[in-house]
Amino acid sequence: MxxxxxxxxxxxxxxxxxxxxxxxxxxxxxLPPAAQAVTIAAIDVPAEQTVNGANLVLNGAGLRQRFVFQVYVAALYRPQATQDVQTILDSTEPQLLRLTLLRDINSKALTDALNDGLKANNTDAQLAAMHDTIQTFEAFMKTGGEGASGDLVDIHFNQGKVSVSFKGKALGEVSDPRFATALLKVWLGEKPAQESLKQALLGQASAH
CATH class of the missing domain: 1.20.5 (Single alpha-helices involved in coiled-coils or other helix-helix interfaces)
Structure with missing residues (x-):
């Protein structure tokens, strides 16, 4: 031997x-590629974020444009990166959607834009079933006041709850898994705010 x-x-x-x-x-x-920090429209987007003790990695980031104007840089963070839309929409894990404003905008205008996205990606029946939640969400969103370039809008998703902070100030929270999915559809639904941004948030296209 x-x-x-x-x-x-x-x-x-x-x-x-x-x-x-x-x-x-x-x-x-x-294994999924390790998240890397990126710079979009002169905004540095970190590779990781810690939210309420949860370590989240950058899933994707991109630029929201309307006509010729740059509106904000959006970055999606979650426990593990994925390119599967349904996984993100159905997730009960902590997720963070951070919007870094690139121009002056008030919270009412932002709320109106979110409402347009909700209507585009959900049926009348679905919206009616979430009526009270949407009313509560609208009410606290409109208290945010004026926003300027560089200000942050953080939308936290966790266990069916959606909480929002604007310029570092907590605005409010709603608890409705249907609404959490519906709100994510504003960016990731079949009729997203911007198709190229949807692909960027999924890590499927250039973030720039």
Whole structure:
């Protein structure tokens, strides 16, 4: 019996390499790429965020434009990056959508734009079923006041709850899993605010 330790280490290493090759061929060895920080419209978007003790990684980020105007940079963070829309829409895990404003805008105008997105991606029946939640959301959103370039709008999703902070000030929270999904559809639905931004948030296209 050959007990050469060098031969034993070689055979062990060979077995590990063979196993890795088989796993890779089966699609089980592949891991999602590590999130990387990006810069969009002169806004630095970090690769990670910590929200209420949860470590979130950048799923994707992109520029929201309306006509020739740059409106905001949007960045989506979640526990693990994914390009699957339904996974994001159905998730009960912590998720953060951060909007960094690129122009002056008041909270009423932002709320109106979100309402347009809700109407575009949900049926009348769905909106009617969420009427009270939407009314509550609108009411606290409109208390945010004026926003300027560089201000942050943070929309937190967790366990069916949606909370919003504007310029670092908490505006309010609603608890309705249907609304959490509906609000995400503003950016990720079949009729998103901007198709190129949707793809960027999913990490499927250039963020710039």
């Amino acid at each position: 050959n007990t050469d330790p060098h031969l034993f280490r070689f055979r062990s290493a060979h077995r590990l390499m063979l196993a890795a090759t088989i796993l890779a061929g089966a699609g089980l060895w592949a």
